[in-house]
Amino acid sequence: MKLDAKEPAGPLEQKWDRYLKDLKLVSPNNKRKHHVIVVGTGLAGASAAATLAELGYHISAFCIQDSARRAHSIAAQGGINAAKNYPGDGDSVWRLFYDTIKGGDYRSRESNVYRLAQNSNNIIDQCVAQGVPFAREYGGYLANRSFGGAQVSRTFYARGQTGQQLLLGAYSALSRQVSAGNIDMYARREMLDLVVVDGKARGIITRNLVTGELERYAADAVLLCTGGYGNVYFLSTNAKNSNVTAAWRCYKRGAFFANGCFTQIHPTCIPVHGDYQSKLTLMSESLRNDGRVWVPKNPEDSRPPQQIPEEDRDYYLERKYPSFGNLVPRDVASRNAKYVTDEGRGVGATGLSVYLDFRDSIKRLGRDVISQRYGNLFEMYERITDDNPYQVPMRIYPAVHYTMGGTWVDYNLMTTVPGLFCLGEANFSDHGANRLGASALMQGLSDGYFVIPYTMGQYIAGESFQAVDTEHDAFKEAENASRERLSKLLSINGNKTVLQFHKELGQFMWDYVGMSRNSEGLKKAISGISALKESFWNDVRVPGSNDTLNKSLEFAGRVADFLELGEVMARDALEREESCGGHFREEYQTPEGEALRNDDDFAYVAAWEHQESGPAVLHKEKLAFENVKLTQRSYK
Amino acid sequence: MTIYLNVWRQEGPDKPGRFETYTVPDVSPDMSFLEMFDVLNEQLTLEGKEPVEFDHDCREGICGSCNMVINGQAHGPNARTATCQLHMRSFKDGDTLFVEPWRASAFPVIKDLVVDRDAFDRIMEAGGYVSVNTGNAPDANSIPIDKVAADSAMDYAACIGCGACVAACPNASASLFVGAKLAHLSLLPQGQPERNRRVVNMVHQMKEEGFGDCSNHAECEAVCPKGISIAGIAAMRRDYVKAMLAAD
Numbered sequence: 089m090k091l092d093a094k095e096p097a098g099p100l101e102q103k104w105d106r107y108l109k110d111l112k113l114v115s116p117n118n119k120r121k122h123h124v125i126v127v128g129t130g131l132a133g134a135s136a137a138a139t140l141a142e143l144g145y146h147i148s149a150f151c152i153q154d155s156a157r158r159a160h161s162i163a164a165q166g167g168i169n170a171a172k173n174y175p176g177d178g179d180s181v182w183r184l185f186y187d188t189i190k191g192g193d194y195r196s197r198e199s200n201v202y203r204l205a206q207n208s209n210n211i212i213d214q215c216v217a218q219g220v221p222f223a224r225e226y227g228g229y230l231a232n233r234s235f236g237g238a239q240v241s242r243t244f245y246a247r248g249q250t251g252q253q254l255l256l257g258a259y260s261a262l263s264r265q266v267s268a269g270n271i272d273m274y275a276r277r278e279m280l281d282l283v284v285v286d287g288k289a290r291g292i293i294t295r296n297l298v299t300g301e302l303e304r305y306a307a308d309a310v311l312l313c314t315g316g317y318g319n320v321y322f323l324s325t326n327a328k329n330s331n332v333t334a335a336w337r338c339y340k341r342g343a344f345f346a347n348g349c350f351t352q353i354h355p356t357c358i359p360v361h362g363d364y365q366s367k368l369t370l371m372s373e374s375l376r377n378d379g380r381v382w383v384p385k386n387p388e389d390s391r392p393p394q395q396i397p398e399e400d401r402d403y404y405l406e407r408k409y410p411s412f413g414n415l416v417p418r419d420v421a422s423r424n425a426k427y428v429t430d431e432g433r434g435v436g437a438t439g440l441s442v443y444l445d446f447r448d449s450i451k452r453l454g455r456d457v458i459s460q461r462y463g464n465l466f467e468m469y470e471r472i473t474d475d476n477p478y479q480v481p482m483r484i485y486p487a488v489h490y491t492m493g494g495t496w497v498d499y500n501l502m503t504t505v506p507g508l509f510c511l512g513e514a515n516f517s518d519h520g521a522n523r524l525g526a527s528a529l530m531q532g533l534s535d536g537y538f539v540i541p542y543t544m545g546q547y548i549a550g551e552s553f554q555a556v557d558t559e560h561d562a563f564k565e566a567e568n569a570s571r572e573r574l575s576k577l578l579s580i581n582g583n584k585t586v587l588q589f590h591k592e593l594g595q596f597m598w599d600y601v602g603m604s605r606n607s608e609g610l611k612k613a614i615s616g617i618s619a620l621k622e623s624f625w626n627d628v629r630v631p632g633s634n635d636t637l638n639k640s641l642e643f644a645g646r647v648a649d650f651l652e653l654g655e656v657m658a659r660d661a662l663e664r665e666e667s668c669g670g671h672f673r674e675e676y677q678t679p680e681g682e683a684l685r686n687d688d689d690f691a692y693v694a695a696w697e698h699q700e701s702g703p704a705v706l707h708k709e710k711l712a713f714e715n716v717k718l719t720q721r722s723y724k
Numbered sequence: 725m726t727i728y729l730n731v732w733r734q735e736g737p738d739k740p741g742r743f744e745t746y747t748v749p750d751v752s753p754d755m756s757f758l759e760m761f762d763v764l765n766e767q768l769t770l771e772g773k774e775p776v777e778f779d780h781d782c783r784e785g786i787c788g789s790c791n792m793v794i795n796g797q798a799h800g801p802n803a804r805t806a807t808c809q810l811h812m813r814s815f816k817d818g819d820t821l822f823v824e825p826w827r828a829s830a831f832p833v834i835k836d837l838v839v840d841r842d843a844f845d846r847i848m849e850a851g852g853y854v855s856v857n858t859g860n861a862p863d864a865n866s867i868p869i870d871k872v873a874a875d876s877a878m879d880y881a882a883c884i885g886c887g888a889c890v891a892a893c894p895n896a897s898a899s900l901f902v903g904a905k906l907a908h909l910s911l912l913p914q915g916q917p918e919r920n921r922r923v924v925n926m927v928h929q930m931k932e933e934g935f936g937d938c939s940n941h942a943e944c945e946a947v948c949p950k951g952i953s954i955a956g957i958a959a960m961r962r963d964y965v966k967a968m969l970a971a972d
């Protein structure tokens with residue numbers, strides 16, 4: 089099968105406009121007859137469900153949490169980008185596009201990224217109209233700040249709770265449509281399988297997480313908005329329920345999974361403090377605007393940070409990257425933290441952290457200004473670590489944060505299964521090998537508010553739909569498969585808990601498929617994870633039963649899928665014999681230790697196709713760059 | 725340190741509940757409260773018993789999932805702290821703790837510490853929004869908004885919808901939750917056109933769900949992990965009266 093991205097023809101700036109001009113429309117009467125399933129109610133899912141319902145489609149929306157408002161998007165702190173150029177510092181759609189494609193180390197599609205930059209401004213307008221209380225200046229106009237990797241101020245924010253406010257905005261739009269009867273909202277449901285009829289996505293199987301019942305839902309299209317898979321590493325900044333299950337079951341039904349190895353390790357997180365640690369907490373990277381990153385020059389230096397004089401400190405980011413300094417992109421900042429800790433210069437009890445110091449900016453701007461900018465983050469830090477960052481530098485370390493890879497989609501956001509679309513972090517589409525700060529919220533809302541209403545409409549208008557009801561054999565088959573899997577998990581009754589397996593998997597992933605990778609390590613990961621999977625299915629202990637709320641059972645199913653995903657990610661990383669963005673292969677680096685891309689051989693999207701027996705098959709979507717010149721990313 | 729726990733166990737909505745006693749040894753002061761429950765649940769699983777069910781997701785105080793009443797206090801002893809942000813350094817070696825779910829007839833127990841908070845969603849559906857379809861918005865800077873008003877709107881919008889206010893209120897009132905959403909939208913120009921309808925519909929839905937009335941105990945403000953002010957409740961009352969008069 090040849091992957092066709094279905095990018096519209098014409099000059100980059102006109103592709104989306106032309107697409108909209110030539111769009112096939114669905115008449116209002118007909119929209120009502122089409123039922124659409126939206127799985128997930130984060131930024132992508134809630135915005136898509138609300139907008140499609142406003143247009144007249146009949147929507148069923150699903151989420152794992154007890155309310156749509158609690159999706160993982162709620163946790164995003166720092167902000168959302170848009171090319172408004174309100175500060176007048178030279179920003180434009182082109183510049184946002186260029187920064188995003190360069191930031192992604194030239195491993196994303198020009199057409200998708202350009203459309204994203206175009207939509208960015210509409211998002212801010214829409215959110216303000218919903219009542220999202222973005223930060224403002226005294227004149228009453230919207231405030232902006234600059235965020236890692238950008239030289240303009242284009243980030244809009246609502247204190248340190250931007251994701252919360254954007255999600256509550258989308259959730260309010262969704263609630264309005266629920267009350268209008270256009271959306272049926274199903275909370276505490278987990279999608280366990282996709283139902284494919286005559287080659288098209290026509291429904292899903294869910295488990296009611298309160299009663300354990302398996303349920304069938306039929307529709308004319310299915311939108312997968314289920315978020316990222318960072319929890320494959322066990323420890324990450326993702327919420328505990330974030331998972332790959334829905335995407336993985338779709339993979340097994342024919343949806344290709346792309347660029348799995350492109351994961352983002354975020355440089356500013358609170359370091360691990362014990363083996364009971366259940367998740368990691370991000371400290372927004374906006375902190376790098378005013379905090380300076382350093383370690384002692386001498387590995388033996390054990391003085392408390394305040395007593396280490398200027399000449400014995402190494403502000404390594406400022407030293408190595410004078411023009412970007414502490415604001416280098418995430419992958420660069422993370423990798424350098426690893427280098428200095430590998431050299432034994434890390435700080436704290438474990439030696440696995442570096443300082444982020446506000447001393448100088450407190451001196452320069454005063455405590456009040458710093459507290460206004462970061463007060464809630466400082467509070468959060470102190471609550472977790474018991475240290476006061478106004479007095480001692482923060483200690484930070486990289487942690488898994490975001491997954492650029494995901495379900496493969498074409499320009500329409502349609503997967504390789506017709507009628508199955510994928511939006512938000514769950515798809516692979518816009519961030520290449522590295523995502524810039526404040527661009528995931530932008531992508532989720534662009535996909536949901538401004539792309540899918542058109543592209544899905546195009547699909548609906550162009551197809552004829554046979555009525556399919558939930559008594560169809562395909563539903564029975566999928567439901568039975570889910571039931572058997574659940575029974576199997578409960579019946580093993582082995583000696584190890586789900587958590588123990590998850591932690592072991594996470595260790596493989598962090599050690600070998602983490603910040604720095606090499607062929608030998610990746611091979612170790614592949615065989616190690618495969619053995620772990622085998623052991624899981626023979627020795628896991630899942631307590632309780634299927635006919636009640638049973639979180640151990642939910643987590644068991646998710647870890648089982650992570651075990652398969654981990655192997656595919658390691659293979660993807662092994663196959664990609666270059667370094668780019670967050671994917672750093674030790675064999676491929678410049679003499680200064682920077683990522684060395686190989687555009688001749690690897691300027692492609694790696695899309696994996698599941699096989700019933702035998703290993704997954706790799707398909708390549710060649711990336712064409714007609715508008716930007718591929719350069720070595722330099723932040724020196 | 726060692727912690728002695730008395731945890732509410734209840735198999736289902738219609739089943740009787742009871743406290744079960746557990747001992748968790750080797751608790752580190754740096755552990756979060758929920759990490760202690762993880763350790764307990766691992767212990768129970770390996771002993772062949774059923775783990776304690778509790779809701780949680782972000783574990784950083786923003787999703788509003790976690791909901792434990794600890795020694796009679798919603799979200800435990802620390803101000804402006806959700807259960808998931810509470811660390812064991814707030815307790816002493818040998819402490820005995822009673823852990824229960826939110827208690828309110830509008831929040832029925834589903835299992836153990838997990839409760840049903842759908843009533844909050846239904847209140848939001850009754851009017852917690854600005855009616856604007858996607859694509860109809862003017863430029864974001866076309867209406868300047870006073871920074872003080874915008875900041876104050878944000879103070880109210882910070883509500884995480886956890887329900888601690890209800891759990892702490894002697895009347896199980898949801899006034900702080902509802903007042904916060906109303907105040908957020910009333911402080912902004914975008915919220916004005918539907919202001920009257922919104923307050924009437926949300927207040928009526930709150931009553932319909934079986935939440936009690938507010939009689940100014942202010943327990944809600946004390947336990948709110950986001951420190952939301954009861955001034956929102958006063959504003960809700962004023963707006964409600966005004967809206968009812970306007971409707972006459």
Ligand SMILES: Cc1cc2nc3c(=O)[nH]c(=O)nc-3n(C[C@H](O)[C@H](O)[C@H](O)COP(=O)(O)OP(=O)(O)OC[C@H]3O[C@@H](n4cnc5c(N)ncnc54)[C@H](O)[C@@H]3O)c2cc1C
Pocket residue numbers: 127128129130131132133150151152153156159160161162163164165166167168250251277278279280313314315316325326327330331333334370489490511512513514525526527528529530532
């Ligand atoms: C701590 C943190 C801070 C961040 N800060 C920023 C920031 O400042 N700026 C920025 O741009 N990005 C930020 N990000 C990234 C950004 O928040 C996410 O990428 C984005 O919110 C993902 O949105 P989503 O809608 O794709 O998925 P999610 O919000 O993860 O939603 C997934 C939805 O799918 C549902 N779901 C999942 N699986 C199933 C299933 N099997 N069945 C049914 N439902 C299912 C869930 O219940 C949920 O409703 C941050 C991320 C983290 C972790």
Ligand code: FES
Pocket residue numbers: 779780781782783784785786787788789790806807808809884
């Ligand atoms: S788990 Fe999200 S607020 Fe506590």
